[in-house]
Amino acid sequence: MAQGYSVFIGLVIVAAMCVAAWFLSPKGENQTTWRSSLIIAFISCYLMWFVTFMAQLHPLIEPRRSDVRAEFAHE
Amino acid sequence: MAPSKTSMFRSADMSMVQLYISNEIGREVVNALGELGLVQFRDLNGDTSAFQRTFTQEIRRLDNVERQLRYFYGQMEKANIPLRKMDLDVDSLAPPTTNEIDELADRSQGLETRVHDLNESYETLKRREVELTEWRWVLREAGGFFDRAHGNVEEIRASTEDDDAPLLQDVEQHHSAPDVERSFSGMNIGFVAGVISRDRVAAFERILWRTLRGNLYMNQSEIPDALVDPTTNEAVNKNVFVIFAHGKEILAKIRKISESMGAEIYNVDENSDLRRDQIHEVNARLNDVQNVLRNTQQTLEAELTQIGQSLSAWMVLITKEKAAYQTLNLFSFDRQRRTLIAEGWCPTNDLALIRTTLQDVTNRAGLSVPSIINEIRTNKTPPTYLKTNKFTEAFQTIINAYGTATYQEVNPALPAIVTFPFLFAVMFGDLGHAIIMLCASLAMIYWERPLKKVTFELFAMIYYGRYIALVMAIFSVYTGLMYNDAFSKSLTLFDSQWEWKVPDGWKEGQALTGQLKSSYRYPFGLDWRWHGTENDLLFTNSxxxxxxxxxxxxxxxxxxxxxxxxxxxxxxxxxxxxxxxxxxxxxxxxxxxxxxxxxxxxxxxxxxxxxxxxxxxxxxxxxxxxxxxxxxxxxxxxxxxxxxxxxxxxxxxxxxxxxxxxxxxxxxxxxxxxxxxxxxENSRVSALDDEDENGHAGANGRPSGESDGGEGVTMIAQDHDDDDEGHGEFExxxxxxxxxxxxxxxxxxxxxxxxxxLRLWALSLAHQQLSVVLWDMTLGGTINKTGVIGVIMIVIGFYLWFFLSCAVLIAMEGCSAMLHSLRLQWVEAQSKYAEFAGHMFTPLSYATMLEEDEGLTDFRG
Structure with missing residues (x-):
């Protein structure tokens, strides 16, 4: 479902959203505000998701805990 | 992003304009422009002092009216009469005509005299009432002394006059009662009766004792009710005293001392019949005075109540009128003193609007002389005008708190709408806390109108930033999902990418490590399998x-x-x-x-x-x-x-x-x-459509040759408020x-x-760890208890956890994250591009003026 190439899919989606935000922003005095805010918001959110995803793509350490109950160990 | 269009990206294009207004409609024009709120006038009379200006007389008059209105307000407060406040959002008062102002001035003059008179007579009556009340108390109390004293008069007499009188005579004397009445004067004992305030009694007594060397008999009693002093309006506790002494001189001395000590001396008759008459008389007079007093007060209250209905509106009118004249004082006259000349900055885009407004005013006044508005070119730095709306206002304010952007430079508030709340959210990321915050901000926006009236300062501040809070909360929901944290617990929205590697013969309590399931990766946010592991921090920190x-x-x-x-x-x-x-x-x-x-x-x-x-x-x-x-x-x-x-x-x-x-x-x-x-070095200005140079009329369509015999080519008052010095030499x-x-x-x-x-990491770590600790210390510790005690503990634990979450994690942590994000915005981001050398556009605007005027705080609804 989510593999390494997902970041590019995400990028395409976010790019599409940015384009949509550029063209669909309501006209008038606040158009610039709408465009800038939406696009920066999309890019910021993508950046954070991208970082989170990439950090887990090839993890260097594994989770370790000693309080796992037997029922959940094989989940 | 066409440069001429007004947007938040840059401050608006500004034009320096010159206005030629016929003298008669100067006031109306200023009022209309004040309602519009788009022109910032320059002071063209910088070298004249405030007293020498043209409209000082009018301003003085208005100041007087304002003082009268404040006097009414003071009276109303004294009488506890409610004031009908102005709701500036609902009622907007049209600018007053000169007649209305004159009427208002006359009316308030008349009202002042009336209120003043009423007050004065009220005070006089009140003083009379207090005097009568005191007298009544003296009569009552002194009468008590006398009655008590008369019982003993024979003993006194016996001991003073007749040393060797037989004891039995005492009994006989009692039967000859009429004789008793005259007894004091017969004994040459006089008395002084009066009232003195209670805290002076001790001093009074001491002084009397010392000056008279103990030759007195003083009797006193407290008046149970405090008496109100009409001049200071303070309640004073007083005592009634009666002093008996021997000899006229001593009595005179006592009187003098009493007066100097601020005591009131009242005439009390020794004779009990006369005294009874006196009491009756005093009571009757007191009744009369009280009746008149009540009437006066009712009249005064009626008057003030009526004033209270419109006082706020008057106050607003006067404030506007004063602002209009103060603005007119900035204007200059032409040589014949028929035309007012004004100069000021206005947004270029709104020139047309200003022009039509001027046209309207001129037409309404039915003047044949048109008002002229003229754009002039100048090398002065225009003011920075950043138009805001309900949503952007708060964002713009936090940028302006740092400084005013240079004219037409990129407005840092535009990216800040997202970056500031987003960086906040990176530090605040917790889904649970974010949702509470989201609800709060949505509530503030939903009940925007009623909540606007709340004057509690802390709340007003949060309310002002409600849209910032909204955006912050929305981003925090997102970052909360990213960090997979909701009140320090994690959500299992998707399958984990990890599974436990369980070795053979594994028993509970032994450490387990995870292994990757396949090439599948947790799609959205942090894998929940990390939550609560021993090396959780190692991973999240990195x-x-x-x-x-x-x-x-x-x-x-x-x-x-x-x-x-x-x-x-x-x-x-x-x-x-x-x-x-x-x-x-x-x-x-x-x-x-x-x-x-x-x-x-x-x-x-x-x-x-x-x-x-x-x-x-x-x-x-x-x-x-x-x-x-x-x-x-x-x-x-x-x-x-x-x-x-x-x-x-x-x-x-x-x-x-x-x-x-x-x-x-x-x-x-x-x-x-x-x-x-x-x-x-000096700013040089030329009219945009100077015909000598260009030979064609400018786009402004300035009507030819009305009142500009060479005027208007240059700016009046070249060298005031020079803000762009140091432009001259290159060094x-x-x-x-x-x-x-x-x-x-x-x-x-x-x-x-x-x-x-890195503060982003540090604060989000702190927030997350703090919420883990809070959970463990309160609700987490009680949740596995059973029985009645368990129920009680869970309830207590929950409330403790919930309120501490709100207070510490949302309010305090949120505040700290906001300050850190503010710093990132102000210092780290803005230092890269913003110059902040502008000065703010402060147009004459009645709306802002009324909103911000300190003196009107009591009158605003």
Whole structure:
């Protein structure tokens, strides 16, 4: 479902959203505000998701805990 | 982004305009423009003092009316009469006509006299009432003394007059009662009766005792009710005293002392019948006085209540009128004193609106002389006008709190709408807390109108930032999902990418490590399997630190790009070549490279290729300390590339240092060589449509030849409020020093600002750990208790946890995250491009004036 190439899919989606935000922003005095805010918001959110995803793509350490109950160990 | 359109990106284009207004409608024009709120007038009479100006007389008169209105308000407060407040959002008062103002002035004059009279007679009556009341008390109390004293009079007499009188005579004397009445005067004992305030009694007694050497008999009793002093309106506790003494002189002395001690002396008759009459009389008079008093008070209250209905409106009218005259005082006259000339700044886009407003006023007044508005060209720096709406207002305010952007430079508030709340959310990320915050901000927006009236300061502040809170909460929901944290617990929205590697013979309590299931990766946010593990922090710290660096790099690169836009807009290509490009290369070759390395390191499956991943921090440090040498290679060809990048960065420093100053010097010398000289120190202005120069009428369509015999070509009052001094001479040393400072600052800031973004990691770590601790200390500890005690403990634990969550984690932590985000916005981002050398556009606007006037606070609803 989510593999390494997902970041590019995400990028395409976010790019599409940015384009949509550029063209669909309501006209008038606040158009610039709408465009800038939406696009920066999309890019910021993508950046954070991208970082989170990439950090887990090839993890260097594994989770370790000693309080796992037997029922959940094989989940 | 067409430059002429008003947008939030830059401050609006401003024009300096000159207005020629017929003298008769000056007031109306100012009122209309004040309602419009788009013109900032310049002071054209800077060299005349406030007292010499044209409309000082009118302002004085209005000041007097204002004083009268305040007097009414004071009276109303004294009488506890409610004031009908003005709701400025609902009622908007049209600017008053001169007649209305005159009427109002007359009326308030009349009302003042009336209220004053009523007050005076009320005070007199009140004083009378107090006197009568005191007298009544004296009569009553003194009567008591007398009655008691009369019982003993014979004893007294016996002991004073007749030393050897037989004891039995006492009995006989009692039967001859009429004799008793005259007894005191017969004994030559006089008395003084009066009232004195209770706290002076002790001193009074002492003084009397000392001056009369003990030759007195003083009797006193307390008046149970406090008496109100009408002049000070204070309640005073008083005592009634009766002093008996021997001899006229002593009595006179007592009177004198009493008067000097502030006591009131009342006439009390010794004879009990007369005294009874006196009491009756006093009572009757007191009744009368009280009746009159009640009537007076009712009249006064009725009067004040009526005033209270419209006092706020009057106050608003007067404030507006005063502002109008104060503005008119800034205007200048033409030679015949028939036309007012005004100058001011207004947004270029709104010129048409201002023109039609002027036209309307002139037409309404039925004047044949048109009002003229004229755009003039000037080299003065226009004010910065950043138009806001309900949503952007608060964002703009936090930027303005730092400084006023230079005219037409990129407005830092525009990106701040997202970056400021987003960086906040990176630190605040917790789904649960974010949802509470979201609800609060939505509630504030839903009940916007009723909540606007709340005057409690702390709440008003939060209310003012409700839209910031909304955006912050929305982003916090997102970052909360990213961190997979809701009240320190995690959500299991998707399948984990980890499973436990369970060895044979594993028993509960032994450590388990996870292993990757397949190539599947947790799609959205942090894998919940990390939650509560022993090495959870090890992983999240590395992740959050790197994220901080990447977000900081993105934020700063983005901000740095604005400096390019600024340079292009102000047509200063040297700022692009001498500042922006070398700066950008410097920043990217160090920190851009670091970001690339971080992402590259993530993208490599180090276990699969069986290599050791190099530490990036050491890599960056050794890139400077021992260029060309590497402990562990991240990618082939790394060492030479790093040396190249380092050299590239180092080369930028001299470019940053020298290119701009030397270019400016060259440009200056070239201009000098061609014979141009610097523009004069004074601001020089010429009318835009000066016919001598252009030969064609300007786009303004200025009607020809009305009242401008040579006027209007130049600006009146050239040298007031000169804000752009130091424009004159080019001085190389100054430019050089400035550039050196800029270079050092920029290069050092690249490092320190990048490090500064690590606060994103630090605060989000603190927030998350704090919410874990809070959970464990309160609700988490009670949740597995059973029985009645368990129920009670859970309830207590829950409330403790919930309220501490709100108070500490949402309010306090939110506040701290906000301050840190504010710093990132103000310092780290804005220092890259914003100059902040502007001055704010402060138009004459009645709406803002009424809203902000301190004196009107009591009258606003």
């Amino acid at each position: 992740y959050k630190m790197k994220m901080s660096i990447i977000l900081g790099w993105a934020h700063m690169t983005y901000s740095l790009c604005f400096s390019y836009l600024n340079a292009r807009h102000f047509k200063k290509p040297i700022d692009i070549w001498g500042n922006f490009i070398p700066g950008m290369i410097f920043f990217q070759s160090i920190f851009g490279y670091l970001v690339v390395c971080i992402i590259y390191k993530w993208s490599v499956d180090w276990n699969a290729i069986g290599k050791n991943p190099p530490g990036l921090l050491n890599m960056l440090i050794y890139m400077f300390l021992q260029p060309g040498e590497l402990d562990e290679e991240l990618y082939p060809g790394q060492a030479p590339l790093q040396v190249f990048l380092l050299l590239l960065a180092v080369v930028q420093v001299p470019i940053l240092l020298f290119l701009k100053p030397f270019y400016l010097r060259w440009e200056h010398n070239r201009a000098r060589a061609k014979g141009y000289h610097g523009i004069g 190389f040393s100054e430019v050089m020093i400035h550039q050196v400072i800029h270079t050092i600052e920029f290069c050092l800031n690249c490092v320190s600002h990048t490090a500064s973004y």
